[in-house]
Amino acid sequence: MNPRRPAGQAGQPGLSPPLAAALAEAERGQALLAAGDAKAAALAFAAARQHDPESADLAFNQALALLRAGHPAAASAGFDEAADLGDESADLFCNRGLARLDLAQAEQAAADFRQALAIDPQHPEALNNLGVIAFQAGDLSQAASLFRAATAARAGYQDAWFNLRDSCQLLGLSAEAAAADLTLRRLAGGADKD
Numbered sequence: 001m002n003p004r005r006p007a008g009q010a011g012q013p014g015l016s017p018p019l020a021a022a023l024a025e026a027e028r029g030q031a032l033l034a035a036g037d038a039k040a041a042a043l044a045f046a047a048a049r050q051h052d053p054e055s056a057d058l059a060f061n062q063a064l065a066l067l068r069a070g071h072p073a074a075a076s077a078g079f080d081e082a083a084d085l086g087d088e089s090a091d092l093f094c095n096r097g098l099a100r101l102d103l104a105q106a107e108q109a110a111a112d113f114r115q116a117l118a119i120d121p122q123h124p125e126a127l128n129n130l131g132v133i134a135f136q137a138g139d140l141s142q143a144a145s146l147f148r149a150a151t152a153a154r155a156g157y158q159d160a161w162f163n164l165r166d167s168c169q170l171l172g173l174s175a176e177a178a179a180a181d182l183t184l185r186r187l188a189g190g191a192d193k194d
Helices: 017-034 038-051 056-068 072-084 090-102 106-119 124-136 140-153 158-171 174-188
Strands: none
Touching (some): 017 038, 038 056, 056 072, 056 090, 072 090, 090 106, 090 124, 124 140, 140 158, 158 174
């Protein structure tokens, strides 16, 4: 999931100096995150939030950068803050669920993934991650069903195809496992690399 762009652009005429500064830092944070420097991106989004502390998008972006930088506790708190500022998106709940999974809070993570699906029933990451929780709990049939739904929601979602293949193998569904493996190989050859 990608960071969000706050409304406006840093060089846009008529912006107040604090908003222009917030947008400039946000653009820097997005560029850093796209370049793979999540730690520096988190710092840039934190600087942007100094100028616009009420922005749910900036809170979300900072939390996303913290999650990618390997700080799940800070990310979870950041997603909570974005929610408090009005963000009720499926992406928020899905990413907070990922942070909670990293914190070994599977029940809370599952609740977040279900909330994401209540908002967007076809959210591929939420479907896949809820499938991972079912897989880890030993409910392979439920896991496979969720992985199927994730691949239907986004045909090029490699993680979901990988998980579907593995769950089908364990369920003894050889033909479906082979079909998932074939799709995975095609995707690895250069198609959609989600």
